[in-house]
Amino acid sequence: MRLLELNRVCVSYTPGKNAVNNVSAAIGENTITAIMGPSGCGKSTLLRAINRMHELYPNVETTGEILLKGKNVLRMNPMEVRRRAGMVFQRPNPFPTMSIYENVLAGYKLNGIRLGKNEREEIVETSLRNVALWDEVKDTMNKKGSFLSGGQQQRLCIARALALKPELLLMDEPTSALDPISTNRIEELLLELKEQFTIVIVTHNMAQAARISDYSMFMYLGDLVEYDTTKQMFTKPGDKRTEEYLSGVFG
Template identity: 55%
Template sequence: MNESAYALETRNISAWYGKDQVLFNVSAQIPEKKVTAVMGPSGCGKTTFVRTLNGLHQTNPQARATGTILLHGVDTSTLDIVDVRKRMGMVFQRPNPFPTMTVYENVLAGYYLTGCHLSRQKGDEIVETTLKKVGLWDEAQNKLFKAGTSLSGGQQQRLCIARAIAMEPEVILFDEPTSALDPKATAVIEELLSNLKTEYTILFVTHGLQQAARISDFVGFFMLGELVELGETKRIFVTPQDKRTEDYLSGKYG
């Protein structure tokens, strides 16, 4: 057991795609039940960083990562990766509900896919509470047994959030979840975050400065595969300590 006061902590994470190194010794501390935004120009490694946390990079045979990840102080490499993923939900860039499943089944997808058997009653209960948490219950109540893909884009993304939190994770990883949504749907999801952070530790990748400033308590800035600095959002935006952060905030990089 390593000592760590954080919900999630990484030590010297490096990652490669084929021969290209895309992350360099990233050490980050993610505080519990806060929203931590991960920002930086595109191609800076922020998505890769998030994907190494729950071992999703392993599904790509080209990808490789080294370093230590501590989940509530426990080195995740000592755990079954499947259990790590159950404890870390993930929401992706584009809404990706399972097209073969209904709204109801999509919420419980994690249970189905991991072979957990729920009683009908328990299932109903989880679906209702989770959909309420993501504010989809009123809209989708009558569509529970229609295909998950029949919902609108913003609703689909909230369904995907519901799918993640139905598994009662400790951490939720958001990988630019609003990049495919219109401003209205984006606003709904951003509002949702402030509710979610009372229960979950949230890591939120975004390429929008404004979005990072709006939603996060802490922010980490990535450039060229390095974590330049990580700190309280207010502090970073007002008095950045690194020249590169300052340049980025003043709009010198795209």
């Protein structure tokens, strides 16, 4: 059984017009899968459908199956889905009223889960070590998260998602608002995190996909055009549109 399976997934914001059209794919554990494609191709919508964040928009309709460990997330309680599939966004968004420490634990606090002191300390330390932020912030744990640099903030947001020990980590262009050095650090981080977590990342940076992902999806106008190992796709794309996109004919 694969960790995540998509079966004929369709998402529409306006009736009769699919933003994501009949997408089927399966994703295995401890891999990084990149979803690429020009803007408006439906890649963000597909990602958000996995933890049902797309339902925040009005009049969304979703059909098909999205199976997380064999259970259809579209039939689950959305809050449970989101706890099990963590998400990191384009812009770092630490909670401005919470300290770094509280930010890491925000998921527990917001879900009303009480933890003992030792447990809390342990979760904070592991999560921050996971994102290589521990050494940088361990002495300023009570400062507000918004005092950190952009790259640090984004790592904090990843730590916040990891703290809930998700089965899947969804990332929506997590480096697009960052400088190249911070981007680099996060990419290195993702390669390390792969050992413990499964990552699906949306990016419109092809080089990034090539650098970090094991598998790549190419989406165009809502369709999943191609899904293969990254190596295969970047060397021998199976579809003309993929080839054109990768060679910069459009994008």
